[in-house]
Amino acid sequence: NGLSKMLQAPDATKELFFEKNCDNEIEFRPKFRVYKERWFVLFLLVVVCVTSVMHIMHYTIIADIATKYYSISYTEVNWSFTVYLLAYVIFGFPATWILEKWGLRATVLLGMGATVIGSWIKVGAISPESYWIALLGQTVIAIAQALIMPIPPELAAVWFPSHQVSTACSIGVIGIEMGLAAGFIVPPLFFQCSSSGDDDVGKVLYQISMALSIVNTVVFILLIIFFKGRPKSPPSIGQLKIENSVPFLESAKTFMYNRSNILLVIAYGIVVGLMLSVSTLLNPLILSYYPDAQEDVGWIGLVMILGGMLGTIICGVALDVYGKFKQTILALSGLGIAAMICFTFAITRGIEFVYFMSAIFGFSTLGMQVGGLELGCELGYPIHQGIIAGILITSTQVSGIAFTYLYSYLLETHGGYYANLTMLALFVIEFLLLCSIKYNLRRRTVEMAHKERI
Numbered sequence: 001n002g003l004s005k006m007l008q009a010p011d012a013t014k015e016l017f018f019e020k021n022c023d024n025e026i027e028f029r030p031k032f033r034v035y036k037e038r039w040f041v042l043f044l045l046v047v048v049c050v051t052s053v054m055h056i057m058h059y060t061i062i063a064d065i066a067t068k069y070y071s072i073s074y075t076e077v078n079w080s081f082t083v084y085l086l087a088y089v090i091f092g093f094p095a096t097w098i099l100e101k102w103g104l105r106a107t108v109l110l111g112m113g114a115t116v117i118g119s120w121i122k123v124g125a126i127s128p129e130s131y132w133i134a135l136l137g138q139t140v141i142a143i144a145q146a147l148i149m150p151i152p153p154e155l156a157a158v159w160f161p162s163h164q165v166s167t168a169c170s171i172g173v174i175g176i177e178m179g180l181a182a183g184f185i186v187p188p189l190f191f192q193c194s195s196s197g198d199d200d201v202g203k204v205l206y207q208i209s210m211a212l213s214i215v216n217t218v219v220f221i222l223l224i225i226f227f228k229g230r231p232k233s234p235p236s237i238g239q240l241k242i243e244n245s246v247p248f249l250e251s252a253k254t255f256m257y258n259r260s261n262i263l264l265v266i267a268y269g270i271v272v273g274l275m276l277s278v279s280t281l282l283n284p285l286i287l288s289y290y291p292d293a294q295e296d297v298g299w300i301g302l303v304m305i306l307g308g309m310l311g312t313i314i315c316g317v318a319l320d321v322y323g324k325f326k327q328t329i330l331a332l333s334g335l336g337i338a339a340m341i342c343f344t345f346a347i348t349r350g351i352e353f354v355y356f357m358s359a360i361f362g363f364s365t366l367g368m369q370v371g372g373l374e375l376g377c378e379l380g381y382p383i384h385q386g387i388i389a390g391i392l393i394t395s396t397q398v399s400g401i402a403f404t405y406l407y408s409y410l411l412e413t414h415g416g417y418y419a420n421l422t423m424l425a426l427f428v429i430e431f432l433l434l435c436s437i438k439y440n441l442r443r444r445t446v447e448m449a450h451k452e453r454i
Contacts, residue, residue, distance in 0.1 A: 033233040038159040042168055044227050045155055046175035048108060051219050052115040052148055053179025054186065054212060055141045056084055058122075059134065061298055062187045063283045069201045070131040074284065075408070080138045081280050082404060087142035088149065088397040095146040096390030097248050104155055105229030111147030112220045114140055119213040126206045137209075149176070150389035153373045157385045158230050162447040163320055170316025170370040177309045177366055180279070184301030192295070251383045255391060260437045261379055265395045267433040268372040270426055271336060273399025275365035277407045278423070279304070280400075284408075288416050290351055300358050307359030308366025315367040319374055326439040329371045333431045336364035340427050344420040381443035 059066045059080040066077045088095075099107045118140030125134035152172025160168040190204050255261050278285070279301065286297050311332065318328050339361040347354060376388045403426070410419035 033231065034161050035159070035231045037228070038168075038231070040226075041159055041228055042155065042171055044223060045108070045151060045172050046178070047219055048112055048148060048223065049152075049172065049175030050179040050182060051212075051215050052112065052141065052144065053176050054183045055115070055119065055122075055138065056081060056145075057180065057183030057279070057301070058138070058187060058208070058212075060280055061184055061283065061301065062191060064287075064294065065191060065201060066131075069128055069205075070134075071128060072131055076131070078280060078404065078408065080135060082401060083135065083139050084142040084145055085276070085397040085400040085404070087139065088146045089394060089401070091143050091146040092150075092390050092394040092397065093252075096150055096386055098147065099150060099154060099386040099390075100248050100384050103229040104151065104158060105227055107147050108151060108227060109220075109223055111144045111151075112216070112223055114144035114147070116213070116216045116220050118142075118144060119209065119216045122209040123206065123213055125209065126202045128202070149393050150386050152176070152370075153377055153389045154386040157377070158234075162444070166316045166319035166370070166374045167313075168316075169374055170312045173316075173366075173370045173373070174309050174312050177305050177312060181302050181305035181309070184305060185298050188295065188298035248384075248387060251387050252391065255380045255383050255388060258379070260440070261376070263433045263437050264372065264376055264379060265392060267333075267430045267437075268368070268376070268392050269395030269399040270430040270433075271333065271365055271368045271372070272396035273403045274336075274340075274423055274426060274430075275361075275369075276396065276400035277403035278361070280404050281407055281411060284411060285416055285419075286354065288411065289347055290354075293351055296351055296354075300355055303355050304358040304362035305366070306362070308362035308369075311363035311367025312370050315371045316374075319371065323441070323444060325371070325375050325378065325441060326437075329368065329375060330431070330434055332364045332367045332371060333427075333434050335360065336368070337424070337427045337431060339364055340420065340424045344417065344424050347416065347420070375439075378441040378443050379437075379439075381446065 059077055063074055063077045066072070067074060070076075095107070098110070118137045120137075121140060122134055122137035124130065125137065152175070153169045155172060156165045156168035187208055190208050191201075256265075282301050282304075283297050286293050286300060290296065315328060315332065319325060322328075339357055342353075342357045343361065347357075373389055373392060376392050377385045380388045403423070407419050407423065410422055
């Protein structure tokens, strides 16, 4: 049966060699191999993430300009971000099914192709009456993001050996964070040298959309030429077992029947959802305390993402080198609580303090992003990593929608103090949930057992 499954697996698992065991019997064993081109494939993924994720904050980071130019409310501007969360809730599982059935190459090309279409649609949103066109373009790109977001853990597991999987995943997630960072800083920079006239605002919006469209189109062409979906041989025994695992729906049900997995899904949704809500409402939050800090908002967002990039790579390398999942994840969660305490009780101490705490907040929450994905793959092994990532990311989008509207309501009706205090309470709940998980690292157990055998 095992040999039959092996021969029916994708091409990557058909490369076998024969070997005699201790009883002098011939055994079939898969051939594992690591390819240097894995780093180039990972680089292409990072480029995809950066150039597609940039669109997310396109309008919310310049909300004060967008509300005046399009004559809309802050809530309507927030739709340009909320649509990303809603799209993943609706299309997340179909996207995960596509990833499992069609593979990395087809999924990445579909995602980037849809991003190109959406970005060119946004080029037409340059008149004050055309916000609906901008929202349509954002919606198309949001659907594309549902295809792209689960890719980092999938690509890491398909191309990289067990001792590099967490690092590779963290680099892929950094691509997403770099896209967010660019989204925080690029639109405000375009507007810095412009006047406040409506004609000039429309011209700058056109320039931003045109630049993004051209870049997205070039990246899509490069993907068609160079991007490969999988190596000829799997990189590890862990990936081989995943390639021969059970179908999509059965795998999803199996993952959600485990208590620790459910706790992780809820906790992961809380921490990333909080990060999404704070990022979305950074403009009104900062301006409510520092009315003259319009230019600082984008830079604070950039500092938050840069701190997150540092936390992401440190988390990924630490998990690969030491394998201390529980200690790493609880430390990041505790750091997030500390950052939120400072946001709640000391945000008025000066804009420099806000910069510093934003870096700590980003370090902890975005570091948890890769830590949670990798922990999910460990707890759910041998379930397909794309399915696990899809479940976890869906939870973040649901939480992100709920927390964004809750945070916005509290910010408008009760002020930043009570809004941040509520977010702090959610952080504490997330920490308690993480403490209750049984950290059964199944994938690492299989890898270690295989190493001992050989």
